[in-house]
Amino acid sequence: MAPEAPRRRPRLVDRSPSITGAEIVAELVPPPQFEHASFDSYRPDLDFPSQLEAVERLSAFAGAWMPQRPSGFFSRTRKPKPELPGIYLDGGFGVGKTHLLAALWHATPGPKYFGTFIEYTALVGALGYAATVKQLSGARLICIDEFELDDPGDTMLMTRLLGELVASGTRVAATSNTPPNSLGEGRFAAIDFLREIQAMSANFEIVRIDGLDYRRRDIEGHAIAVSAEVLDHLVGALVERGSTVTLDDFGALIRHLSTVHPSKYIKIINGIDVIALTDAYLLTDQTDALRLVAFIDRVYDAEIPVIANGQPLNEVFDDEMLSGGYRKKYQRSQSRLVALTTGELPPHD
Template identity: 25%
Template sequence: MSTTLSLPAAPETPATTAGPLAAYRRRVVDGSLAADPAQERAAARLDVLFEELRHYPGAHAARRGLRGLFGRASHAAARPRGIYLAGDVGRGKSMLMDLFFEVVPVRRKQRIHFHRFMQDVHARLHAMKRADPALADPIPPLAQAISADAMLLCFDEFQVNDITDAMILGRLFDALFERGVVVVATSNTRPDELFQGRPGRDAFKPFIATINCQMDTVSLDSARDYRRGGLRGMATWHVPADARAELRLDAAFDRLAGGAVPGPETLTVMGRPFQVPCAAGGVARFDFEALCDRPLGAGDYLALAARYPALVIDDVPRLGPDNFDVARRFVVLVDALYEQKVKLVASAADRPDRIFERGEGAGAFERTASRLEEMQSQAYLDLPHLA
């Protein structure tokens, strides 16, 4: 069954004044959102799911016991199809999912960033194995515990970059769908392109088939990138790295975060944690030392660049032979950001072409300085992030 929807125009009259389509239209009328036909079509599909969930028995029950209300088979048979909102950065996917989550009449629901969900999955699997070393397969009891807490799971920024996650997801989602869980997800990557070009992708293909079987992919193909507009007209490289620059970085972070609440996050890179001290709404923020004056490598920087469309860095210093290892890491970081078209906002001791002027390695740094200059151009800022 094909699951990519080419949606007709949204109906003139919504099925209910309580649904996400009506909520979207109210925001357009009051001026808090600009009218966007692609967003309205996606809101109309979310409205259909809203109506289906109003009549879905599992949506109105309190926390289920181990056997559930009607058993696995009846829940799975009645479960509405989920929605996978796919589109480039800044098209309004998270905003639409949040509208849906706010109004959907489901008692047991959870809205969570996908990376945070996977961190919780790994922690719970570890705890279960530690509590019962003889447990042969922890996936069914984990799925039971998740489904007991949430019948509706809304994942923001669904993306798979880690082979460990890839190996878990297929069986976990099969078990969740079997228990009647409905999933809504936003992603910059269409299902058929998940984990593309990575070792082990063949073993990941059954999970892609599960998504296509159990969810409708709705392409949010708006011509306008609302998030990239947040950098239009703004300087992205601030010299010197003083209190005034810090205020400008604060303002850039807030605009790029789009009102999301900042907090720490943890990425998983080759099975180990990589701490991100501050992130929100697709933008992360680091002090330069936290990124380049510690033993991080290309894999860490690639994971960071794949996860976040924008990065804010405080206090880039002058570099030279005395801190060559730091300079080398910065080169690798900039290469990763550039290749993924991450938007960089930074404060620094000087212009890019004067960060590393003299000594061994200065010549090689010229390429990095050139990239940093290009990354400030509007042409670069208008490029989509390559997740």
């Protein structure tokens, strides 16, 4: 009797999910690692006073829905000043913007929504503009993580959408992302953001958050790359323990991501415990690189460790990318890839 052929490992490239508007709406909540995020659980770097100041401002923003100010370490006894309907967190990656955005969401009574810029634009694509306005109308708070300026059409679509929601009484909180051809760090993102949403600029208070990437405070800044033999051994051991592990060629995954809308990346990784990638290499096509960034964002949000061989994953972006207008995106992704491959997944971003 011939021996049974070994069963092929499940692959990400075999997953081509669909997603409905209702499914997108159901996912408009903070990622799992921020399920219990609060202002008190935020761990500021005391070398950067703006981090404590950001907690104060967001706590005051949340206080608009409360009969009294919240108690705790960051509370203040004076009454909050009148608030603008929008607040914009401007800062580098890894300073805790997403944690603070999630803390604000948790401190706010519903109805409320929390999602990335990509998720909101995907919702419009799935439901249509009018139905999206109807779905989100009545929300007390809309949180937008990683506000994008990559596509002028999407940016102006979101401008129009937010304008209608703010006019109806909804408040908005957003975190920054790097626009194309950004000339520098920090306030450049905020200035370009406010320029793009001209009609709404007066409604947003900019809160600057300075600091270093917390993911690199306590870990080495290098993603771990293992040999093919070690990767195979680790995958086998994890499967023996009952983990669901996917095994994909890096290049095949990059090609597959081009066939799936980024809003569906979260469904590609649904139910997976560990992702294994073989033969990682240096990317030279920016479109491929940006898709990988969007994918890694979802993997990081889902807290799925990555095992890889070939080029260390934090080194797959070429020098031109790292010096261009999207460099802050790539730097954030590098930081997350270090965390994902080293097992260092801290509790806030």
